[in-house]
Amino acid sequence: MFDEQVRFTPWWWEAAPPEVARPPSLPRSIDVAVVGSGYTGLSAALTLARAGRSVAVLEAQALGHGASTRNGGQVGSGNQKFTVRQLVDLYGEAKARALVNEGTAMLRHIAELIEREGIACEFRRVGRFRGCMHPAHYESMARGMEDLKRFAGVEFFMVPRAEQGSEIGSDRYFGGSVLPNDAALHPGLYHQGLMERARGAGALLLPFTPVTGIAREGARTRVHTAGGAIEARDVLVATNGYTTRALPWVRRRVIPVGSAIIATEELPAERIARLMPRGRVYGNSARVFHYFRPSPDGRRMLWGGRVGRLGSQASTGAFEHLRKEMVVVFPDLAGVRVTHCWSGNIAYTHDTMPHIGCQDGIHYATGYCGTGVSRSTYFGHKAALKVLGDPGGRTAFDDLEFRTHRFHWATPLAVPVVETWYRIRDAMGP
Numbered sequence: 001m002f003d004e005q006v007r008f009t010p011w012w013w014e015a016a017p018p019e020v021a022r023p024p025s026l027p028r029s030i031d032v033a034v035v036g037s038g039y040t041g042l043s044a045a046l047t048l049a050r051a052g053r054s055v056a057v058l059e060a061q062a063l064g065h066g067a068s069t070r071n072g073g074q075v076g077s078g079n080q081k082f083t084v085r086q087l088v089d090l091y092g093e094a095k096a097r098a099l100v101n102e103g104t105a106m107l108r109h110i111a112e113l114i115e116r117e118g119i120a121c122e123f124r125r126v127g128r129f130r131g132c133m134h135p136a137h138y139e140s141m142a143r144g145m146e147d148l149k150r151f152a153g154v155e156f157f158m159v160p161r162a163e164q165g166s167e168i169g170s171d172r173y174f175g176g177s178v179l180p181n182d183a184a185l186h187p188g189l190y191h192q193g194l195m196e197r198a199r200g201a202g203a204l205l206l207p208f209t210p211v212t213g214i215a216r217e218g219a220r221t222r223v224h225t226a227g228g229a230i231e232a233r234d235v236l237v238a239t240n241g242y243t244t245r246a247l248p249w250v251r252r253r254v255i256p257v258g259s260a261i262i263a264t265e266e267l268p269a270e271r272i273a274r275l276m277p278r279g280r281v282y283g284n285s286a287r288v289f290h291y292f293r294p295s296p297d298g299r300r301m302l303w304g305g306r307v308g309r310l311g312s313q314a315s316t317g318a319f320e321h322l323r324k325e326m327v328v329v330f331p332d333l334a335g336v337r338v339t340h341c342w343s344g345n346i347a348y349t350h351d352t353m354p355h356i357g358c359q360d361g362i363h364y365a366t367g368y369c370g371t372g373v374s375r376s377t378y379f380g381h382k383a384a385l386k387v388l389g390d391p392g393g394r395t396a397f398d399d400l401e402f403r404t405h406r407f408h409w410a411t412p413l414a415v416p417v418v419e420t421w422y423r424i425r426d427a428m429g430p
């Protein structure tokens with residue numbers, strides 16, 4: 001069912017192809033060097049450049065090579081990883097309230113930014129449907145949603161199984177919830193828009209300029225790259241799931257985890273609308289979850305989940321499990337061809353929380369645990385305010401300890417084992 005011409009590049013790149021231009025020459029010194037050209041780096045660069053700082057964004061590959069042009073384009077608040085009750089158990093009531101409210105502010109922030117900057121990226125408030133994988137999930141999902149509403153005023157409604165036909169053309173779920181304010185966007189166009197705005201504000205974007213090391217020398221920092229060194233007053237590491245050995249402190253704290261997406265061939269819009277009548281973004285309640293949505297033109301199914309076989313991301317076999325999962329939910333798509341397959345890295349952390357701060361004079365913002373479109377945009381902006389010494393840069397996340405683990409080096413090996421264990425638990429029941 002994979003097209004012979006299948007492409008192993010994001011479908012998003014058809015409308016927003018990566019720039020192939022080589023970098024302009026390196027400046028000798030700069031106010032702020034930002035490492036990584038995803039949403040975190042560009043959002044920070046925009047804020048810094050608008051504040052009058054000279055900024056260079058250093059990117060190892062083509063601009064936007066990382067998750068920011070590969071993701072599913074599902075835009076939610078920063079509150080998707082924990083229930084309110086879990087947060088209260090972990091951090092106490094007051095801190096949980098602050099974290100949840102700031103999570104909600106992240107969704108507001110990205111919507112306002114896109115509107116203010118006039119970024120044409122198919123941003124739409126389509127809402128999110130999350131399907132229950134077991135009957136027992138319905139009650140706990142409803143309780144979680146009520147807590148979110150009580151804590152942060154988040155709007156939602158529950159959809160019982162008997163009525164879910166209005167939301168989804170599938171019997172696979174046992175009802176679900178809808179967050180009507182969640183949104184969808186085109187990740188490639190959003191990234192392109194951020195690049196244009198950052199450049200327009202004066203930031204220098206330098207592709208194919210991998211940072212190979214960072215050394216503090218008094219008040220200045222020397223950033224070593226494959227093309228020479230730059231002196232910077234401040235440095236922000238925004239490399240998330242792609243962090244290399246050149247950035248050891250952050251690398252010891254993030255766990256890269258693969259996520260993958262397939263795009264089907266173009267189908268009649270009515271056929272897609274039968275499966276996803278409200279054109280929302282979708283997910284489920286499983287531990288190893290899948291996520292999907294229609295393409296912005298309403299002609300394709302974009303289906304995402306975990307990567308398949310390791311080390312074989314340019315073969316259809318690695319993506320076949322995604323197609324099978326899609327057909328379990330939508331048997332109607334059994335004979336449909338897949339035209340694009342791709343994957344990318346998300347960054348988990350040992351406490352499953354995102355982290356922002358400054359270590360040994362180097363700023364960082366990272367660890368979005370797979371829900372990073374709004375988080376990275378917001379954290380990039382906040383990290384920039386911190387660099388500027390603006391009190392508006394404070395966040396409820398500032399005092400969370402960014403822990404590593406004695407056996408951190410083994411986490412890439414542990415990820416597939418943990419994933420398999422979670423799949424078994426998903427299959428066993430709630």
Ligand SMILES: Cc1cc2nc3c(=O)[nH]c(=O)nc-3n(C[C@H](O)[C@H](O)[C@H](O)COP(=O)(O)OP(=O)(O)OC[C@H]3O[C@@H](n4cnc5c(N)ncnc54)[C@H](O)[C@@H]3O)c2cc1C
Pocket residue numbers: 035036037038039040041058059060061063064065066067068069070071072073074075076209210211212238239240241242243244246247258259260261304342343344345346347366368369370371372373374376
């Ligand atoms: C397949 C997939 C689906 C996803 N779906 C969603 C979704 O639907 N909704 C959602 O909210 N989130 C989603 N995410 C997560 C989201 O895309 C990320 O959290 C977000 O894009 C992170 O942005 P970033 O700028 O921090 O990092 P990235 O966009 O990953 O950018 C990091 C950059 O740093 C560069 N870099 C690394 N090391 C160096 C170095 N030494 N020198 C120079 N540059 C370096 C890399 O090349 C890379 O371009 C998804 C992620 C993936 C992979």
